[in-house]
Amino acid sequence: MKYKLLRLTCVVALLFSIHMQGQLKKDAQKQMDTYVSSLLKNMTLEEKLGQLNLVTPIARTGPFATKNASDKMKDGSAGNIFGLHGSPSSIHMRLALSENSRLKIPLLSGLDIVHGFKTVFPIPLGLSCSWDPALIEKTARIAAVEASALGYNWTFSPMVDITRDPRWGRVMEGSGEDPYLGSLIARAMVKGYQGSDLNDDTSLIACVKHFALYGAPEAGRDYNTADMSRLTMYQYYLPPYKAAVDAGAGSIMVSFNDIEGIPATSNKWLLTDLLRKEWGFKGFVVSDFNGIQELMNHGVAADLKEAAELSLTAGVDMDMVSEALIASLKQSVKDGHVSMDQINAACRRVLEAKYKLGLFTNPYRNYDPAKADLVSLTEENRKVAKDATLRSIVLLKNDKATLPLKKNAKIALIGPFANNQNEMFSSWTLKGDVPSVVTIYEGLKKQNPDITYVQGTQVSGDPGLKLKGEPFDAALQEELVAAAMNVAKQADVIVVVLGESSAMSGEARSRTDLSLPNCQSELLKRLKSIGKPVVLLLVNGRPMTLADDLPYADAVLDIWRPGTEAGSAVADILFGAYNPTGKLTMTFPRSVGQIPIYYNTKNTGRPYTEGTEGFFSSYIDQSNTPLYPFGYGLSYTKFIYGAITLNASVLKGNNANLTASITITNSGSYAGEETVQLYIADPVASVSRAVKELKGFQKVFLQPGESKKVNFTITTEELKFFNSDLNWDWESGTFLVYIGGNSQSCEKAEFVWKK
Structure with a gap:
């Protein structure tokens, strides 16, 4: 009886705690709405457009720098800046220029903090090879602590683009070709940068980039068009962006490429229908460097004014460097091409980001000239x-x-x-x-x-090779x-x-x-x-x-x-x-x-098997197989995989669970850690599926001669895919489960799952 009462008390306490947390969130939201609404009422149209303007004093990451950036921060026509360099005091002096403006609205200060700040970690592609989201989150947290101490509150990271073409130079900034692993890492990096509360003075707003499909440029050439079906988008390319949004990312950066013939920067389906309505994104959207002006090069805008109107209408809230919004939208309002409601909505989202960061309470929340040295390159950070x-x-x-x-x-x-x-x-x-x-x-x-x-x-x-140097x-x-x-x-x-x-x-x-x-x-x-x-x-x-x-x-x-x-x-x-x-x-x-070459390819009507000849999908001068497959990596020891055992061969319904087990043995003379990878294939479905897809992994550390049993729990969630109607669901059928040390070398088993 005492146990039942104790259990009931715990349940009641938990429910009360959940209720209170929800109430606190509602109260905080209401306070922010009240504050931002009051501020908007007091702002002129010019001041609102200033909040949509992002400037830079340097041209390191783009074709040109902003003219008179400091003057624009003083008069409020530039509400945000990126690329500031120098000592903590010099950066502080630049950020303090906003105090000269009428309303003294603080600045967002951004920087490309891609794989560390003072303490530098391996490039993101290298980090992803750790298959360790918790460690990757820790690297992002360290970068946030170091960068915030120097005056930054916004990072243009993580880049979560799925990449299948190594000709593209920016594969180094992402997590590779797999949407499952890429989603885990995207979530980890957002959490690392933003921490548990954006109001904490060590937090940075994450900016997820590049939305969307930037990692799939034709011919692997940067800034080029990306052309694919929506089914491919949803199944393989969109999941990491969605994971970052679900993790609470505060901002999204638009990609340079077009999608279905419409540049991402002016793509209403992408930025409004998908991102905000379907996914429920609440943060702000920023263009990439000069992306709005480049709508003219894409051939969808005749002039800068039309480019500004298209981007704002599509869902862009902030203009990086081209200054098209601040130059054009006042006239666009007079012409009736955009409404004040649209401008207010964009401005509100920018102001809300500053509010969540606590900038209205303390514009320089982490400023301390001595702090940067104390928190950077510490012994723990280097470890x-x-x-x-x-x-x-x-x-x-x-x-x-x-x-x-x-x-x-x-x-x-x-x-x-x-x-x-x-x-x-x-x-x-x-x-x-x-x-x-x-x-x-x-x-x-x-x-x-x-x-x-x-x-x-x-x-x-x-x-x-077009490189500067000797x-x-x-x-x-x-x-x-x-x-x-x-x-x-x-x-x-x-x-x-x-x-x-x-x-x-x-x-x-x-x-x-x-x-x-x-x-x-x-x-x-x-x-x-x-x-x-x-x-x-x-x-x-x-x-x-x-x-x-x-x-x-x-x-x-x-x-x-x-x-x-x-x-x-x-x-x-x-x-x-x-x-x-x-x-x-x-x-x-x-x-x-x-190239492009990747593990989760689809079978063709004439799939090729090594060693066969004739009219199959193959090359006549080279093998189809890669040099090294996805998931590959050797050890100083050798890991032996036993056969897969399943706790059932036939399952039924949404609530069933399947356990797939395998025994791993270290047969070598060195202790070592193996990343055991789980893949699933759906050979017969309503749409053609990949030959296999990563659905889980576990790390196991083994001493020489030691064996361990590794268990994977499979639910219907691991069987789901996007069908031709873009519904995320699973279908009855026979499935294959693969477990191994890489995507090619796996043990295999079969099971049936019925609805």
Whole structure:
């Protein structure tokens, strides 16, 4: 009886708590509505348009900077700014310019904080290879704490675009090709940036980008059109954006591309019907850099005034840099082309964001000139950075157990990125602290003094590569290679660090050739000819075509662009203090001709099976299979997968659960962690389905010789898909479940589920 009373008391207390939380939210919403409504009534049309205007004093991330940005912040015609640089006090002085305006409305201060602030983590594509959303959330939280201390309250991140084409340079900013994993990471990053309460002085408003389909440009060329069916949009490309919205993201950035012939910046279906009405998004929408003006280039607007009208009507609330809204909408109201209700709605959403951040109470809520140094690059932050780098690195090849290296081995360290602090960052580390970077040379030297470093090669000798920098010098190249050969001959093992420079991936960095630059590839071949073990460390921002280079390396580690703790993490992996755990989140093609290439493809009417010939969907000069599939990543140990067992073979109804179990055994001599991946296939459905889709994963750590049983619970939620009516539902049928260490190497079982 006492137990029943206690249980009843707990239930009542829980219900009361839920009720009170709901009431508090209603009260807070009412207070915000009252405040913002009062402010709007007191604002002139010009002041309202100023809140829709986002300016920048620099042109680093776009074609031009704002003229007279400081004056516009003073008079209220620029209500928001991004790209401020300098000390905390200098940034504060710029933000304080708004106090000269009539209403003294505080500014949103944004920046592209993509993979860290002062403490820099691996690029997002690398981070995603950790398959660790909790860790990724922690990196975003650290970035928010460091950035907010310098005066920023808004980050243009996360980029959640699904990417299947590594020719596109911005694949480095996303989480790869899978919507399930991409959605988990999108949610984690929003939570990390925004924290539990935007009013907290360490929170940043997240800006989810680029809405939508920006990661699918034709030919992999940046800013290009993206063309696909709505079924493909809903099934594969939209889920990460939706996950970020559901996580409470405060803002959305519109993409540059068109969708079904209408640019995203003027696409009412996208920004109003889908985003606000279907998904219930409550935050504000900002254009990308000059996106509104570029509606004229798209051919849908005759002039800047029409471009402004189209974008506002579609659902854009803020104009990044083109200043089309503030220049045109006053006349548009007079002409009756837009209404004051539309302008008020957009202005309200911007003001609500500032209210939620607490800026009306304290415009400089986190300003303290000394605080930035106290919270940045702390010991704990660097520890997280190292952990993130360790978990992001993917072991692609390890013939004859070349790795780990012996700590007393005599090492020749060669390559243009091996002792270069800047090259451990990307083009998006605008505030990263370069002097704090542990280079690969420094990291290895700390653990093994018997190491000699030489540059070995220039980065690229390709005259067609449009990059700023020193021109290729053939005579210098010969000197560099000769020095490398001399050092390599004296060593027990050669560690060569090759790949892309930071200028070769990122925005406006699309490429048609994804192989190692010729001068680097030739160096690798020369080094291999010596007869010593060669370890290739790949520094890159995208999957590369490595098929021609793999024969010249005994082991390959993809370290991406690893960030602040690059050398510390790489050394731990090379010398065996950490067993690699990273798994690829983008497929590596054998050649550019295979692109786009991704694991969750559909079968055709003539599916190809390796080894067959004839009239099938295949190439006549190359295999269909990738070089490395989605989910791939080796370990210093070996994991053996047993057969899948199911607790039932036939299930019925929405409320049933299926348990799929598999036993994993560590048959090697090193302790290690494996990411066990669950895929499901629906071979017969009302629309063609993917050959398999990721639906879950678990990490399991095993000592040598240890076995563990891993259980996955499958519900009808994992069976659902978007049908031809774009309804999210499941259908009765026979299903296949796959469990394995990557998308290609899996155990398989079959079950039937009926409605």
